[in-house]
Amino acid sequence: MAQARIGVIGIGTFGINHLRCFRQMGYWGEAELVAAADINEELLEERSQEFDFEPYVDYKEMLANERLDAVTVVTPDPYHREIVIDAAKAGVHVLCEKPLDVTVEGCQEMIDACEDNGVLLQVDFHKRYDEYHIAMKQKIDAGDLGEIEYGYSHMEDRIEVPRDWFPGWAVNSSPGWFLGIHFYDLARFLMNDANGVRVWATGVRRKLRSLGVDTWDSISAKVEFDNGASVMFDTSWILPDTFEAIVNQGIRLVGTEGMLECDSQDRGTITCNYEDGMQTHNMSFLRERTDKQGREIFEGYGMDSIADFARNVNLLLDGGSLEDIGAYPDGHDGLEATKIAAGVHESVESGQIVEL
Numbered sequence: 001m002a003q004a005r006i007g008v009i010g011i012g013t014f015g016i017n018h019l020r021c022f023r024q025m026g027y028w029g030e031a032e033l034v035a036a037a038d039i040n041e042e043l044l045e046e047r048s049q050e051f052d053f054e055p056y057v058d059y060k061e062m063l064a065n066e067r068l069d070a071v072t073v074v075t076p077d078p079y080h081r082e083i084v085i086d087a088a089k090a091g092v093h094v095l096c097e098k099p100l101d102v103t104v105e106g107c108q109e110m111i112d113a114c115e116d117n118g119v120l121l122q123v124d125f126h127k128r129y130d131e132y133h134i135a136m137k138q139k140i141d142a143g144d145l146g147e148i149e150y151g152y153s154h155m156e157d158r159i160e161v162p163r164d165w166f167p168g169w170a171v172n173s174s175p176g177w178f179l180g181i182h183f184y185d186l187a188r189f190l191m192n193d194a195n196g197v198r199v200w201a202t203g204v205r206r207k208l209r210s211l212g213v214d215t216w217d218s219i220s221a222k223v224e225f226d227n228g229a230s231v232m233f234d235t236s237w238i239l240p241d242t243f244e245a246i247v248n249q250g251i252r253l254v255g256t257e258g259m260l261e262c263d264s265q266d267r268g269t270i271t272c273n274y275e276d277g278m279q280t281h282n283m284s285f286l287r288e289r290t291d292k293q294g295r296e297i298f299e300g301y302g303m304d305s306i307a308d309f310a311r312n313v314n315l316l317l318d319g320g321s322l323e324d325i326g327a328y329p330d331g332h333d334g335l336e337a338t339k340i341a342a343g344v345h346e347s348v349e350s351g352q353i354v355e356l
């Protein structure tokens with residue numbers, strides 16, 4: 001079986017999970033973490049020591065110098081577009097972090113570039129890989145809910161995310177782009193790829209603005225889909241530092257024959273200590289363990305979606321076609337989620353209902 005030679009572009013807060021995933025796939029002979037690129041030289045030096053890859057400040061140089069089969073793009077949202085297009089032109093397969101792009105035209109350009117160059121374009125919508133969501137989808141597909149009529153979802157971060165993690169680019173993002181995009185896509189996934197047709201959103205800029213980070217605190221959006229269902233998406237990133245987890249999230253859907261609810265954060269594991277207080281842990285997302293050789297291993301849907309990409313690339317390297325891969329979050333899914341997110345932001349800015 002082929003072992004994809006992979007490079008990671010952007011190795012910050014989330015990029016480290018891509019490095020972890022490909023390093024451990026290397027242990028198992030499934031992929032090779034060859035190189036990584038980041039404009040932050042200090043970080044590059046630190047991570048290359050830890051993960052043993054060829055470091056590049058300029059991703060274009062990495063694409064030119066290394067014989068890569070694939071790259072993953074984990075730069076801030078506005079910088080996915082150019083990098084994905086450059087990677088496609090270099091003939092390498094691409095996994096792009098969500099959102100694919102912050103404009104619908106950008107998504108289409110990325111899809112076209114990948115199609116023209118015959119490379120795989122996958123989007124890291126990892127909520128599709130959460131076993132609880134997969135079980136929900138199986139029940140929905142089996143008809144347990146009948147015709148879905150409405151739903152509700154929430155995704156909220158502790159305030160440390162926009163305030164401390166990346167205040168520099170949080171001002172160019174929002175809870176809709178950073179968090180909502182996951183649930184816009186999850187709703188599509190659960191509802192047989194239904195597409196958004198209309199949206200109305202409201203939002204508040206107050207708390208973060210008072211801290212010097214001028215972006216939306218919260219955005220509440222109601223989206224109508226082409227299957228006739230309406231789903232509410234409440235997103236925010238101002239939960240107090242003392243909240244029990246970094247993320248709070250969940251979804252419920254109601255149909256003619258039944259309903260389904262999923263607490264996508266609290267999986268029933270809690271801890272309490274003097275420093276952190278009571279904490280709940282989403283063990284489905286990321287679990288750390290040590291293997292028999294004493295190596296650090298990460299498991300959970302946060303790894304599965306990235307590993308799925310490497311395995312899809314291996315299938316292609318072994319002579320398979322894009323059609324042979326079967327279901328995966330592709331460029332079209334990225335575009336449809338961005339269409340909803342862009343509509344949410346147009347509506348929250350204008351106060352008007354937006355047709356998608």
Ligand SMILES: NC(=O)c1ccc[n+]([C@@H]2O[C@H](COP(=O)([O-])OP(=O)(O)OC[C@H]3O[C@@H](n4cnc5c(N)ncnc54)[C@H](O)[C@@H]3O)[C@@H](O)[C@H]2O)c1
Nearest residue numbers: 010011012013014015037038039040074075076077097098
């Ligand atoms: N799937 C998820 O649940 C999840 C979670 C967090 C973030 N993300 C996504 O991952 C992406 C990165 O987010 P983050 O939190 O890691 O941000 P971050 O700011 O911590 O890291 C981004 C990194 O990209 C680097 N970078 C910027 N421009 C670059 C360029 N042109 N070439 C190479 N490197 C460049 C920066 O130096 C930084 O190290 C975003 O699109 C975000 O939405 C996804």
